[in-house]
Amino acid sequence: MLHYTKQSDPALYDLLQKEYQRASNNIEMIASESTVPYEVMELTGSVFTNKTLEGYPGNRFQAGSEVADELERLANERAKALYGADHVNLQPYSGITSNYSVYASLLQPGDKVLAMRLDHGGHLSHGSVANFLSKVYDYRHYGVNQDTEQIDYEQLEEMARSFRPKLIIAGGSSYPRVIDFARIAKVAKEVDAVFMVDMAHIAGLVAAKLHPSPIPHADVVTSSTTKTFAGPRAGMIFCKEAFAKKIDQGVFPGALGSIHIHTMAAKAWSLQYASTDAYRAIMQKVLDNAKALAAALEKKGFRIVSGGTDNHIVMVDLREKNISGKQFQNALDSVGITVNKNQIPFDPASPFVTSGARIGTTCVSQRGLGPAEMDIIAGIMNDVAENPEDTAVLEACRKKVLLLIEQFPLYTDRAFFE
Numbered sequence: 001m002l003h004y005t006k007q008s009d010p011a012l013y014d015l016l017q018k019e020y021q022r023a024s025n026n027i028e029m030i031a032s033e034s035t036v037p038y039e040v041m042e043l044t045g046s047v048f049t050n051k052t053l054e055g056y057p058g059n060r061f062q063a064g065s066e067v068a069d070e071l072e073r074l075a076n077e078r079a080k081a082l083y084g085a086d087h088v089n090l091q092p093y094s095g096i097t098s099n100y101s102v103y104a105s106l107l108q109p110g111d112k113v114l115a116m117r118l119d120h121g122g123h124l125s126h127g128s129v130a131n132f133l134s135k136v137y138d139y140r141h142y143g144v145n146q147d148t149e150q151i152d153y154e155q156l157e158e159m160a161r162s163f164r165p166k167l168i169i170a171g172g173s174s175y176p177r178v179i180d181f182a183r184i185a186k187v188a189k190e191v192d193a194v195f196m197v198d199m200a201h202i203a204g205l206v207a208a209k210l211h212p213s214p215i216p217h218a219d220v221v222t223s224s225t226t227k228t229f230a231g232p233r234a235g236m237i238f239c240k241e242a243f244a245k246k247i248d249q250g251v252f253p254g255a256l257g258s259i260h261i262h263t264m265a266a267k268a269w270s271l272q273y274a275s276t277d278a279y280r281a282i283m284q285k286v287l288d289n290a291k292a293l294a295a296a297l298e299k300k301g302f303r304i305v306s307g308g309t310d311n312h313i314v315m316v317d318l319r320e321k322n323i324s325g326k327q328f329q330n331a332l333d334s335v336g337i338t339v340n341k342n343q344i345p346f347d348p349a350s351p352f353v354t355s356g357a358r359i360g361t362t363c364v365s366q367r368g369l370g371p372a373e374m375d376i377i378a379g380i381m382n383d384v385a386e387n388p389e390d391t392a393v394l395e396a397c398r399k400k401v402l403l404l405i406e407q408f409p410l411y412t413d414r415a416f417f418e
């Protein structure tokens, strides 16, 4: 696949080989990552990348769009069938631009939005002060209950009734539990708010029907197509028919420009793949591994936020181990296990240091690791947490990581990357 780059730009070719080696020799456990199939790489590098297109099938601003029209219609049909949705828009470039597009579709500056706190598991694009949208819309945030570390639905309902938001958002980037979509939909209806679910993290599990779907409950559902969905770097928006026109206008011309139709081709492939038994089996493994990892870490004395997980995310409180999230992330990285530091609910530490880490099981499950390997990984994590500066321990851990991961190749067709 890299034949031409190899000839014309050896420096870049070299970087690609280095990244291949890094990813192959590391245990990738960043919860927002996945490993895409060859087809996704082929299609994102396909001739469709040359086509400039704005608008929708049958109504484009550019000529020569008849094949692309067919592609977008096919992708839309596959998406609607997979998720059982009334309407879909597959033009967003990512999860975050899906969210921006919904805001552009449904909100006016100053409108009120109720969403989950970032430090309790929400997302930057749900009104964090660090994101520019916090200056455009009037956000308030609900959080989790301090005892259960699960969404405080009473607080959410009270806030919905007193704040009267135009939009209520559920979903997040570090929330390991099933969300009661029906309950939030009920209060949204009561206060006349639009209900949006951002299923960026759980989209693959939902597609495989191994996690409750927000589609029947929410007016609008946004998603990334990377994370558990394991497709190309892009986004998607589903909605009830009543919102279809507004959402389409909000995406284009409201928020985005020309379509990444090459990425849409890869999305179309992934949407079909996500309906297969092979995909479902991997998603089941993702869930089994997350549960196994949480249990194994707990046995080693780590505290698991909310007491467990219902998805691919394990949130670990590191305070029992006297190590910060930042130190843990760096020490693990040095032995070849890739995770990210993350604030935990009511975290006394800053987002740059944190008392916790977020660990995801999508990539390892795709590579074929199972519960027995989760046990080994938990052991290595414990050794690292308890000896983050002991070079002999870290070296021994690096060897264990290499020994383990070489049994589960990242890709079997090495030639594809040469």
Ligand SMILES: Cc1ncc(COP(=O)(O)O)c(C=O)c1O
Binding pocket: 032, 094, 095, 096, 097, 122, 123, 125, 171, 172, 173, 174, 198, 199, 200, 201, 224, 225, 226, 234, 235
């Ligand atoms: C809940 C949620 N929404 C949106 C996004 C953004 O997705 P993307 O990286 O595809 O823009 C993320 C990614 O971290 C996320 O966790």
